[in-house]
Amino acid sequence: MPLPRRLVLTAALAFPALARARDTIPPEARPVPARLLPVPGTVSPELQRLIAAPYPVGWNVTPTDAAGWRQVQVASSAAIEPHMAALAASLRVRVEPSSIAGVPVFIVTPETLPAANRDRLLLHLHGGGYVLYPGLVGVGEAMLMASHGGFSCVSVDYRMPPDHPFPAALNDAIAVWRALTAERDPRRMAIFGSSAGGGLTLATLLRARQDDLPFPAAIAPGTPWCDLTDAGDSLRANAYVDNVLVAPTGWLGGAARLYAAERDLADPLISPIFGDFTGFPPAILTSGTRDLLLSDTVRAHRKLRRAGVTAALQVFEGQSHAQFISPGVPETAEAFGEIAGFLGRHLA
Template sequence: MSIPRLMLTAALLGLSPAAFAQGQPPREVPARSLPVPGDVSPQVQRLIAAPLRTGWNTPPTTPEGWRQLAETGAAATRQALPGLKDRLKVDVEPGEMGGVKVFRVTPKEIRPENRNRLLIHIHGGCYVLNPGEAGLPEAIFMAGFGGYRVISVDYRMPPEAYFPAALDDVLAVWKAALRDNDPKRMAVFGSSAGGALTLEMVLRAKAEGLPLPAAIAPGTPMSDVTGVGDSFQTNALVDNVLVAVDGFCHAATQFYAKGHDLKDPLLSPIHGDVTGFPPTILTTGTRDLLLSNTVRMHRKLRNAGVEAALQVFEGQSHAHYYRDDTAPESREAFSEIAGFFDKHLAK
């Protein structure tokens, strides 16, 4: 910032230029109640009004504890899958690609323009949650709302495998997909850790000289796991999914990283070279703890000359856009991503 601009900015804030330049103590915000927004659907209002995630500040401390946490959550998700598949009219078949377990998620009616297209899905869960079929909801949303064939990667997770096992598996599936599909007709998407892995996969593919997907959609990506980002403070205890920067998701990431430097671009892709990335659409919400992770990634892509779109949903916490398939906001989010893919994928 130039000296005149610094002096003007300081004056507007009622500060001396010297004090402004040196930084100020953090702003004290009084305790307050946050009403549920009235301009969102009833379904999203219920999501917003839900209590903070159980156990957000008491993460497991042993490998067996993490395994049990993942299985408990997975059991609940598996119970909901039959109804979800029925409502969105998709079929799911387990399989293998490149030596990695996958699920083929196919809409009963593939849109004509998508018959030669394929999407690769990478599930979220802070690198430790949603094993097996529990990682499928987002893939089912995309197949059902977008009319695309989807391959969902069931990547290895701790305590069976640590960094970079998840990324290795995603890249193995991408290489296998390239053998039978034109990269110009493929896209990659995922949310949270899946969003980070989407970005990390492109970094790895670029480094190895592999063809890149025609487009990507990293939703609310864990693009900086070092805790940097304004919304880690502004949305602390507001996001009812991740809740706080020092909550279970940070502990899970450390468990996955197993001592590896969290600034590594293959854990925090915000630090990577995104020059030449494919067109990208990112999704987040105003109450998302990773709002800053998402908007910072968006700006980094834009500054590198990459076509990048950003959709932000009112009132939503972390990845609320795929929590309820009956919410109009969910259809809107995935229709927006599907349209972005349709624009960039060859037919």
């Protein structure tokens, strides 16, 4: 099949363009020629289809006002919500809306709960850049964990911008955690979530320390968005390689500013990579080789290890941002199997 004309032109012009631009490139920067990036044959056919998918529509459109952000929220939810009931049925889990400490939550329970997990509970914080997936559409990751890991989960439907910027999400997460630890043994609980949910997992621990609340027995921050300051090597190295977030020039930067609401993006409760991880519970972190936030993940892992924390890191071949949360993909079962096994070894 012939290559698209635009790719042929890009490849043909790459090196001359770099030569002409060499005087404007910082001397420490490394020019990288345009190239075609094939789908790896080293992953499952199901994952290959995800890797080959085009960029999401609107990835590079950043709303300019609150109404625009609300429209994005509604559109993203509308595309997913009709499939949630079928997903729950296929995963054989029960999802029930509830409320804890005045915060809306969803209780997710597997059809078969292993005896070892009957007194264990996981707190789930969903992803979506702090602005997407309110309500039921944010529960998919908890469904996967309940199904593949055999745990009961409480998924927090935390408040989000544009109406509720920082610290609303963190306040909701800590309110639920406070209520749960008042009734349950924290040694039998863990906190997990991916992307913004992974960052919020780490921020919840920092806030729990401030509030003299107990830590959980373990955490599982997946591809955590733990640095909102636009730093990290993979933000540039994996730009336009990741087919989920695509590049830091997309809506993600706008979401960071919207969430922070003019506060310092380096505030550890916003970007927990700048916080103190000393004394944190054992952690397992998950990412992919094409993930735009791979650097956030490996930096958080190294920071945990430097603090003396038991921490595992799993990085999946070819995966873009949070693609390990993809139903029906063998690598998803593998990822959650690893996470569940790690949590099972550390929960009382």
